[in-house]
Amino acid sequence: MQNIANNSRPRGSVWTDPQVRAWAFQIIAVIAVVALGWYLFHNTQSNLAQRGIISGFGFLEQSAGFGISQHLIDYSESDTYGRVFVIGLLNTLLVSVIGIFFATLLGFILGVARLSPNWLISKLATIYIETFRNIPPLLQIFFWYFAVLLPLPGPKQSLSIGDTFFLSNRGLNMPSPSMAEGYWPFIIALVLAVVAVIVLARWARQRFEATGQPFHTVYVSLAILLLVPGLSALVFGDPFHWTVPQLTGFNFRGGWVVIPELMALTLALTIYTAAFIAENVRSGIQAVSHGQTEAARSLGLQPTVTLRKVIVPQALRVIIPPLTSQYLNLAKNSSLAAGIGYPDMVSLFAGTVLNQTGQAIEVVAITMSVYLAISISISMLMNWYNKRIALVER
């Protein structure tokens, strides 16, 4: 009898062997990619030589020589392009963090409002979501900047709230704190209060697991957090001096100022992203089956407890992954700052610095790698969190 299985190599040419073909195909693909890369590199080299551009990162050491309207660290015109890069990065991170915070807050409120049994509230939330997620974010930024904030009156006729906050076409001026005599006691009291709350929460959980007796952790923690630093402020004096902005000449002195570019960007990004987050929240809550609510009620849980212990933990599992991509989108959309000249990464570095130095490849490569790094770190962080809260099937 003939053993067919023994004849492992199929008859016919080598080229019909799937393994050989796979190898050949991959080798061709790699060669093609390398060749394309080499071709582009070669072209770039000759183009750069022709235009007399010297590549390299030496330009980061040169002095920039232009002013920047908002810098979180000290900056003067004689500082280097490297420092300009850091300022741009910090400004991008600033607007991303503020945007993510407010968009999450507004998004969760809207998502819950859309599911509200109250007809008016749910319709209003729907109208909000359908309006703002269908308008390009850049257009919203332009609207807030060119149509709302810039036409505001100048500093002399600025709109004031209680003579401490001033809104004008130069931005929002507000009081800034500085250290006073009670500063260090206040900080120490705050740290002590936080430590006490952590210890208390741990103790309460251990007691709950051992005996089943609940403890009002939330209220007691709030009381500790408010009372201990408050007492310190009473005993040792105010922790902060508040510098209220004063109108001198044509502008305000003292206090903090939020420039209109930052305001427009934050407003637009918050409003736009909140509409998407609201939809994620809604679908997350709807994904929790009604049986869960019924089961919780039949166990005799209060509605608030059902919400906190049954629905929200399960909804969060569905909400977190799309929420991550919304955060990423917001961080990437913050680059639209270039449209109104907010000094972020893109408009400062890929705009002004590129124009001044002409180092296109280096500048664009640095900008892109920063965004890649931000994207990867946000998604890694969120994946870790997602893994922690994911359903463990037994």
Next chain:
Amino acid sequence: MQTHTFKPDLPPPPMSVGVLGWLRSNLFSNWFNTLLTLLAAYLVWLIVPPLVQWAFIEADWNGSTRFDCTGEGACWVFIKERFSQFMYGFYPEELRWRVDLTLWLAVIGAAPLFVPMMPRKAIYGLAFLLVYPLLAFWLLHGGFFGLSEVETSQWGGLLLTLVIAAVGITGALPLGILLALGRRSEMPAIRVICVTFIEFWRGVPLITVLFMSSVMLPLFLPEGMHFDKLMRALIGVILFQSAYIAEVVRGGLQAIPKGQYEAAAAMGLGYWRMMGLVILPQALKLVIPGIVNTFIALFKDTSLVIIIGLFDLLNSIKQATTDPVWLGMATEGYVFAALVFWIFCFGMSRYSMHLERKLDTGHKR
């Protein structure tokens, strides 16, 4: 014998039916709800009447110059005067019939695709996709077969927005499908190349891609080869968007059960015929809503070409508002732009929802 006759049902309590009942259960079911309703009503009262006042009652509709805007409200004269510029950009006025014809051809040509009963829809669709772009390019750009040439730098307004969106999606779709197949491939080298490509483009914002295509692409190309601005933007948009399409299509590929692959292989189909005849038709059908959503995102993203100095709808309006003759019309301009974008995006999102319902058959119990 006494028969028991039921008494007629009592009417429901008046407070639980009709308008009153609806109000009670939907707006005033408890004190918290009542409070919310009152707050929301106050909010509506704060926003809606002034808005209507501004946009309609006190607005100016007639006239041709700035001085015809005498009312307190919006000055729609501005939009009316600049309307054709917002639609066509700097496209020569006597040649605008070509743009209109292109649009009508698209509408008429695509209409049969939306008729459910149409036979041989796939073949017709493919033929349309092959023929129409050439025809549209000839009509819009011209330069041969008797039509005079219109440089792409003269294109603008809504026309440019639609061109970028349409070319972007038709270019990104095939590339995205190939990338998705590559990512699911069993060959490690192919997979690594595709994953790197996809993750790179998904990790960077479109603005930096446009910056790259406008300042770096000329450096990459050999001497003498030159792309105009629109072409460079289109290349950037296609590469960027194909990565997103690839991820959407990958979702569809993952949803196809393994049995389908095995069955196709058992029929003796090779890789490309297996994908083309068995897997992709099912996978693409699953992800049509996702593709439409990607398209909506692309449509909104077209506004970013303002950064590299192309005059799309948004940029045309922005330029018009800085015209010294029409200063102070920023609000009207941006509200109009928002309305146009909103109509397109909302329409498409409704269509995608409709598709989702229509295609979601047989899987739900």
